[in-house]
Amino acid sequence: MTQEEVLEIFKKSNALLEGHFLLTSGLHSDRYLQCALVLRHPEQALALGAALAAKLLALTEKPDFVIAPAIGGILVAHEVARAAGVPALFAERQDGALILRRGFEIRPGEKAWVVEDVVTTGGSTKETMNVVTKAGGVVLAAGSLIDRSGGLADPGVPLAALAVLNVPTFTAEKCPLCKAGSQAVKPGSRS
Numbered sequence: 364m365t366q367e368e369v370l371e372i373f374k375k376s377n378a379l380l381e382g383h384f385l386l387t388s389g390l391h392s393d394r395y396l397q398c399a400l401v402l403r404h405p406e407q408a409l410a411l412g413a414a415l416a417a418k419l420l421a422l423t424e425k426p427d428f429v430i431a432p433a434i435g436g437i438l439v440a441h442e443v444a445r446a447a448g449v450p451a452l453f454a455e456r457q458d459g460a461l462i463l464r465r466g467f468e469i470r471p472g473e474k475a476w477v478v479e480d481v482v483t484t485g486g487s488t489k490e491t492m493n494v495v496t497k498a499g500g501v502v503l504a505a506g507s508l509i510d511r512s513g514g515l516a517d518p519g520v521p522l523a524a525l526a527v528l529n530v531p532t533f534t535a536e537k538c539p540l541c542k543a544g545s546q547a548v549k550p551g552s553r554s
């Protein structure tokens with residue numbers, strides 16, 4: 364699957380909007396990504412997961428499991444794991460820190476791919492990697508459907524993404540779209 368084909372699926376699902384957006388962080392941006400809108404279609408989730416698994420398999424051996432940070436990464440881990448024929452785990456936040464719950468276990472020496480829907484800074488990928496390594500596991504590679512860091516995220520292991528986007532964000536004061544006279548809208552507040 365090429366980057367163009369991936370972005371076409373996103374646009375078709377209204378998961379990649381272009382305009383002038385007020386993000387939950389308070390920053391402004393000219394694009395808005397909402398992977399849940401792509402992943403709500405199981406056949407799209409299946410195809411994207413298979414494509415990401417193929418990219419990861421080109422970088423590393425097959426892992427023992429795939430793991431993602433909840434909630435955004437759960438479906439991605441599930442579909443990548445389906446393609447690789449291994450289990451899918453997820454880590455979730457408790458008191459701010461990502462941990463394994465629900466009886467999920469990582470045994471020492473087990474190898475993992477860490478995946479996400481979108482990598483923005485790589486912060487939650489790194490946090491999920493720490494969950495694996497603290498349990499004695501080994502992270503072979505990281506992957507995401509979209510890398511919106513423009514390729515700047517560096518988790519310290521090979522990183523695969525189906526599409527790389529450079530999506531700048533601005534404070535309201537510095538936003539060129541505001542300067543041009545348009546008003547930022549919350550994503551989803553216009554049809």
Ligand code: ZN
Pocket residue numbers: 383391392535538539540541542546547
């Ligand atoms: Zn603005």
